[in-house]
Amino acid sequence: MTWLGIAALGVLLALPAVVSSYVLTILIFIFFYAFLGQAWNVVGGYAGQLSVGHAAFLGVGAYASAVLAQEVGLSPWLGMFVGGALAGALGAVIGYLGFRFGLRGFYFVLLTVAFAEVCRIVVNNVEAVGGAVGFYITFTGDPRQFQFRDNRAWYYVTLVLMLAATGIVALIERRRFGVYLAAIREDESAAEALGVDTLRYKMLAMIVSSFLTGVGGTFYACYLLSLQPNAVFGIPLSVEIIIRPIVGGSGTLLGPILGSFILTPLAEVSRYYLGQGGWHGAHLIAYGVLLVAVVLFLPEGAYPRLVRLVRARKRA
Template sequence: MVKNKKTLIIIIAVLAALPLIFKSDSFHNIMVLLLIYATLGEAWNIITGFAGQISFGHAAFFGIGAYTSSVLFYRFDISPWVGMVLGGIFAAMVALIISYPTFRLKGSYFAIATLAVAEIIKQLFVSWKFVEGATGISLPIVDDSWLCMEFHTTKLPYIYIALGLFAIVIFVCNYIENSKTGFYLKAIRESHEVAESIGINTTNYKTLAMVISAFISAFAGSLYAQYVLYIDPFMIFTLDISIKIVLLTVLGGIGNIYGPLIGASILIPLSEITRVQLGGTGRGIDLMIFGLLVILVACYQPKGIIGLVNKVAKKFKKEGEGNVEANS
């Protein structure tokens, strides 16, 4: 655990230094999106990686976060920082309400239910006048200010807000993984029956995981809305986002706190670069390449890239030990 903490601090320090070394706008843009997606991946990892309940509907929580902060800012001039926290609370409440009926379902049925719930929430927002329905919300443009979380001259503040959020989230995930809750969630993932037999209230723990996951996702959503300054239901509640979260975590390493970061640092640059280079004609190429990678991972290393890294590290370690023995 202590070792993990050191690694995490190093990773965050490197991420903090990167935008100061590479100063191009497009690089900064990639960094912001990468960190937002990595945060979403971490959130998804709690419910699916740890607790084993596959969710295909995380765009719902992401969207609720984005909409809460945007509506509050747009309608009532309330700072997005407040909106962010409220968004998190709303998303957590929605997660709580959804969890009760859906956790009676198991396996793929639960996955289908999450997919449906996300779609229902999207339709609600499309026909909801108060949030401008399908037209979407253009956030009011103000001068650069930390209070309103809007910066037009430089992207650096966005990067550091996103990094701050990601850092908190990854430390929270690390803490959860090594705590009683983490052990209980993993036990539920491995076997429902066993979990019950050793005194775990499976429904409560799954709901807790879902609520934490939704809370974090909503924070990422608010930040995303403040970054792009325009949201509508079709871009926020889209299946595309739900699936991207799943894919990048699976590629990076499901159930591992480093997984989402690794996955995001492959998928996001890939999709941004292809988008910039190929424009509209290249739509979907990033996901095609990514799909191929995921198939390879699923076939050869189900634990993702992090699994591969661990395997190689182990091999080196063994060889190292062998050498020591040979020398002595």
């Protein structure tokens, strides 16, 4: 297993030397969505608190670092942590409202969606950050401004993001924090009876998750160079964030990565071909169908199923 990991890492490091720029772009999005999925995984997967408003954290992180870079001249290398901290603070507010007052299941989903929508509407109306027109970043291609002319640099940036988030989740998983989150997901009252301060650990999970997502906002801003409130804070982006870990296996370390490798190319291809035929947004219908299929046939996700298949084959 260790050797498999090292081999996979070697392939990923060498890949930019051989593949086309188009494939590289797809890989960049695979890594980026795997990163976002991993961040969501902390609260949505391990702690089992279904947030469907994670776009809010991405948006806050993206706007914070972009505005700071354009208006104040703060390098996005630092701005990404400011954005992360602001997103973490927003996560703390949402988490406290949800967890302190015992919102579970669908009520928590609604709370997170509502907050993301409020963010979207507010930013749409704040002219100082461009309002509905959006906020634009000047392209300089300067690495100090977190901008790169070469797609290969972006490739390594997103690879590092994905690996860093995965490393953080791996650390959490093995500690008391991770075991407690799993216990909360499985049965909150039983966890409480065994000495788990469920409010505290759910809050921590929410803050870690929203912080990481906010950090990802800087990549979004600097790579795309334009921020549209309806896109950055929109429900479709929240769905993009959560669907990969769910398909890959939420609450597992490699689920979000596997999910992103399955879904991101699929989304790209369907967006391209369906979009060409004038079927804009049709890939969202495909997502809906896929989500229903996963819930019905693969409720625990692709990764746990894969692990069981491999084990069964070894035994045979």
